[in-house]
């Protein structure tokens with residue numbers, strides 16, 4: 001293992017061994033969602049974020065023009081502008097300015113850009129003392145740490161540690177009382193503002209129309225740091241540019257709401273030019289930092305990230321962040337956007353480990369106020385890094401030589417079904433694996449490969465005059481692990497007078513290869529599947545696995561976008577692909593055909609990430625469950641990831657996956673349900689595995705299986 | 720709800736204290752009663768009209784000269800808002816004159832006089848006045864103030880009064896000022 005990977009693994013282990021941290025981040029995540037919803041009450045979040053996306057894209061496409069407008073206006077108002085290409089360049093300018101002015105002490109208000117450039121180190125090297133005045137930043141400065149969250153930098157620390165740090169500052173033992181600690185910060189930092197010769201701030205916005213900047217803050221330190229010292233240096237990333245005051249107002253309207261669920265921060269400060277200062281005027285320097293931002297804006301796959309307004313929400317809701325915190329899941333910038341920014345600001349090497357730590361649940365995408373498809377971009381970065389570093393010998397061999405050759409792949413799966421016999425002892429689940437495989441089944445059982453895959457037992461259907469003819473895209477799990485799910489689907493569809501075909505040339509959807517960064521294999525599989533599924537000209541292609549749904553609806557097009565004729569075919573397939581529950585409810589409008597089936601149970605529903613946040617389906621299965629007579633009880637965090645993520649939980653990050661699964665199992669058990677339903681074989685594998693290992697009584701079922709069981713019971717009763 | 724009531728609800732939610740005043744005399748009395756030490760009263764158009772500093776002094780307030788060393792010692796600052804924003808309970812202060820900033824950042828208590836009629840709906844509706852301020856003056860320091868200074872940096876527990884004022888008192892008046900650009 002590389003040194004880098006070892007150090008990374010150590011950080012994961014350490015974070016997972018700090019339950020207090022997980023507890024704090026979970027509590028925050030829960031409280032955040034509640035206050036965020038309240039803050040946005042009555043507003044149309046989707047419309048607001050689309051608007052911000054469009055505005056920021058306009059800035060990206062016309063950056064030079066808006067930037068020149070900003071610079072001209074700022075200079076006309078007496079500001080000095082410096083355009084820094086790199087972090088070093090920015091640091092050098094600021095340190096040299098401070099030295100030239102004889103500055104001994106600078107007071108800093110919170111600036112992620114200065115964290116990004118390691119400005120404090122550069123100032124200290126020039127014998128200038130940087131004093132952080134934001135409470136969180138000051139705590140980190142005293143403890144020699146870096147932020148673990150973009151908005152709440154010291155979220156990983158506890159009041160006891162902070163009391164110890166403050167005690168060293170005051171020279172007496174300070175109690176670990178939060179109000180008292182806040183008061184100490186007020187007292188200790190106060191003199192700093194009056195003594196300092198230079199105030200350093202960041203900015204949330206640079207407004208082209210006025211040449212001014214805006215700061216969105218709560219504590220009041222930024223107002224002091226930009227008022228009292230005679231020099232003000234504002235270090236601003238060039239992606240903070242917006243055209244007009246209206247645009248700025250729109251960003252400010254969503255930023256605090258989405259960051260912490262606050263309607264508005266205590267202070268929004270609009271500063272333009274050299275304002276009055278001690279009888280004279282302020283010496284205002286605006287340092288415009290590029291440091292990779294232009295490259296990001298020009299990158300075909302990642303440019304959307306330039307829309308980011310740094311609200312930090314993508315971390316707040318991320319199950320990986322909640323499990324390990326920002327010191328693992330980030331570099332300087334953290335969370336989903338942190339992965340991407342790190343790659344461009346701090347180099348691919350610093351992003352190489354964390355890019356694999358994303359489980360792909362799309363929670364971040366759902367809350368991003370700038371409408372950035374973070375998950376897709378992280379995926380594309382993973383490809384870039386895999387191209388550079390390779391994806392691991394064994395894996396790449398499997399993808400290239402085995403999966404692309406369907407007959408060989410399926411032949412091996414059949415052989416494995418025989419070979420596993422000694423381990424499964426004929427049972428459907430594997431409870432223990434021998435030797436070095438044993439960690440795989442330590443915390444969950446794994447499903448055995450079925451004796452006969454779905455393709456071998458696909459029955460001839462006897463419908464007289466089927467109303468519709470559709471095809472099933474089974475995916476590996478449905479085909480080789482859960483073939484009965486496929487036959488259940490036939491039962492459900494036949495009940496609706498729909499005939500289902502199973503095209504035998506279909507192969508793996510390619511997601512495992514794609515998510516590991518092997519795009520070539522993904523392209524090959526996309527082509528095989530497109531041909532296989534379109535061949536019989538079905539009216540619809542049904543799926544029972546939402547990851548496959550996303551592959552057919554989204555990834556195939558993305559993979560084949562450079563080849564017009566293939567792209568057209570991919571689009572055709574995407575158009576007719578639909579998940580089974582959505583098909584029944586929305587297209588056939590046939591939910592009522594399942595009214596009040598026998599065997600009602602208490603059922604709770606788990607939303608699969610790719611179904612809810614990929615396909616936008618979550619009402620439909622609930623409607624089917626309730627219509628068919630079950631009592632639906634909602635669990636907490638129903639749409640939180642279960643921690644499966646394919647190879648994520650098997651090989652790349654099993655410890656984090658286990659943690660995320662543990663959270664889910666708790667939420668399920670708490671409902672007291674007899675059964676947890678879902679619409680994804682991957683989630684079934686994970687949840688069944690975890691529940692079995694815990695010897696829980698809760699059953700796991702696909703919504704389609706529940707419907708089929710009800711139909712069978714009804715038939716049995718009427719026979 | 721009309722803008723005024725919406726403003727009051729939002730401002731209270733943000734932690735500000737709302738004070739209904741019949742006129743400047745009542746406002747002066749309230750400030751004197753709650754000022755708790757030296758008071759900074761930076762000059763403004765509306766203050767000049769009624770000679771507010773003089774009234775405060777006569778009512779017993781200890782007025783301090785508005786400069787850095789005095790500001791650092793002051794217990795209270797008194798200013799007037801140009802206008803307010805209803806949906807978030809926000810006050811808009813033209814703070815380009817340094818005195819206004821000293822009085823509204825350093826002391827523990829901040830008293831702001833606001834005419835009840837000068838309230839706009841939201842941040843977007845505020846842009847018109849914000850733009851006019853930018854057109855009127857070539858350099859600007861404009862402050863949106865919503866409640867007292869706050870932090871949640873330690874264990875995410877909301878705590879009031881870090882670096883800025885710990886108390887924000889909003890004194891609501893009629894016929895005080897009608898120009899949205901006037902302090």
Ligand code: SF4
Nearest residue numbers: 318358359361362364
């Ligand atoms: S997709 Fe899920 S795991 Fe990945 S960064 Fe976003 S929230 Fe985190």
Ligand code: SF4
Nearest residue numbers: 308309311312314368
């Ligand atoms: S990517 Fe979106 S959610 Fe994440 S910090 Fe940026 S704006 Fe916020």
